[in-house]
Amino acid sequence: xxxxxxxxxxxxxxxxxxxxxxxxxxxxxxxxxxxxxxxxxxxxxxxxxxxxxxxxxxxxxxxxxxxxxxxxxxxxxxxxxxxxxxxxxxxxxxxxxxxxxxxxxxxxxxxxxxxxxxxxxxxxxxxxxxxxxxxxxxxxxxxxxxxxxxxxxxxxxxxxxxxxxxxxxxxxxxxxxxxxxxxxxxxxxxxxxxxxxxxxxxxxxxxxxxxxxxxxxxxxxxxxxxxxxxxxxxxxxxxxxxxxxxxxxxxxxxxxxxxxxxxxxxxxxxxxxxxxxxxxxxxxxxxxxxxxxxxxxxxxxxxxxxxxxxxxxxxxxxxxxxxxxxxxxxxxxxxxxxx
Numbered sequence: 181x182x183x184x185x186x187x188x189x190x191x192x193x194x195x196x197x198x199x200x201x202x203x204x205x206x207x208x209x210x211x212x213x214x215x216x217x218x219x220x221x222x223x224x225x226x227x228x229x230x231x232x233x234x235x236x237x238x239x240x241x242x243x244x245x246x247x248x249x250x251x252x253x254x255x256x257x258x259x260x261x262x263x264x265x266x267x268x269x270x271x272x273x274x275x276x277x278x279x280x281x282x283x284x285x286x287x288x289x290x291x292x293x294x295x296x297x298x299x300x301x302x303x304x305x306x307x308x309x310x311x312x313x314x315x316x317x318x319x320x321x322x323x324x325x326x327x328x329x330x331x332x333x334x335x336x337x338x339x340x341x342x343x344x345x346x347x348x349x350x351x352x353x354x355x356x357x358x359x360x361x362x363x364x365x366x367x368x369x370x371x372x373x374x375x376x377x378x379x380x381x382x383x384x385x386x387x388x389x390x391x392x393x394x395x396x397x398x399x400x401x402x403x404x405x406x407x408x409x410x411x412x413x414x415x416x417x418x419x420x421x422x423x424x425x426x427x428x429x430x431x432x433x434x435x436x437x438x439x440x441x442x443x444x445x446x447x448x449x450x451x452x453x454x455x456x457x458x459x460x461x462x463x464x465x466x467x468x469x470x471x472x473x474x475x476x477x478x479x480x481x482x483x484x485x486x487x488x489x490x491x492x493x494x495x496x497x498x499x500x501x502x503x504x505x506x507x508x509x510x511x512x513x514x515x516x517x518x519x
Contacts, residue, residue, distance in 0.1 A: 212462040215408045223408035227401050227470045234397040235475065238262050241309070241390050245302045248383060249375045251294040253285055260482045261285055265303075267479025270436045270472050277479075278303045284487045301375040308376055310426070313391040317399075318423040321416050398422055405466050411459050417452040424448040436472060 215221050239259035246253045261281040268277025282299045378384065396419065403418035413421075428444035429437045445467060446460045483489055 212465050213409065213459065214462060214466070220408040220410075223404050224466065224470065227404040227408070228474060230397060230404060231401045231470060231475070234394055234401065235262060235266075237390065237394045237397065238306075241387060241394065242302065242306060244383075244387060244390075245305050245375060245378075246299075248378050249294075249298060249302050249305075251289070251298060251302065253289065257285060257288055260486055263475050263479035264483050264487070265479070267476045267483065270476045273435050276435075280483075284483070287487075297372045298374060301372040304372060305375040305379055308379065309387055309391040310395075312388060313395050314423045314427050316392065317395055317419050318427065321419045321423070395419070395422060395426075398426075401470060402467065405470055406463060408466065409459055409462055411449075411453065411463060413453065420452050421445065421448040 215224060236259065239255075239262040242262060243253070243255050243258040246258060261284060264284065265277040265281040268280035269275050270277070272280070278300070282296055282303065285299055286294065286296050379387065399415065399419040399422040402422050403413055403415060406413040406418065425441060425444040425448055428440045442464055445464050449460050449463055
């Protein structure tokens, strides 16, 4: 079987298996109840507005990370590429939107102003900030969620400890055996990690505070969506759900986090509200609509209108391959991610 066909088959499996699992689960649930009253519909409109604010705050945060990394990106580009990245994450596997906005921003910058690895490093810095902020929220506010998790048995803990120990031994052996290659890889990752190193500063603390504000705003979206269904959640409950579900979403998964996100939402809602089980599917559908549909449409429109659409992406990838092909055999090599 040709390589391209195998790749297409793999992508098809990555798409279809999670979708099939979610559809199978949905068929076992009661029919969803969607808002039909004026108040419920206006609550959804309000949720869309709040999510737009959260997206703008993310664009501002990325602007500050880019400027701190001495990348001369305009605020208009960082704001526009933020929904484009979300659009890519929703339609491409393994958070492909991050690579998408890396290529598009690199194509907009003057040649030599920044490397793709440095741009990708600023996105990695965003993910680090998100992970820390979500961890803080999960520990500080999600006690009601964590209290419902049963303690693992001694056998499971021993099994996990054994697997971790074996993994560490295997990594140590691999590091000793391939230490020269490891040194080369680490050197090539320096530009990628530079923006993260800049977070160890007062500026990084301010960005972390902004990240906490962003997640509180996004938690408000979860709260308002619940209100549209008369699902009574406190702000603490909403933050517990947003923290748990988005920690799951940080894991590279199928397009749109199909499966992982859905399972996390259902688990978290049932954990914080024992009376909301019959609304789990309805709540999930509305969250999917508010958080995924409009930003995907806006991101695709911006990619076509402002950045030339798929033709610009193909041209950027071709340029990246040509640069990698003509690089000298010594010195620092560019690591070009594949979208």
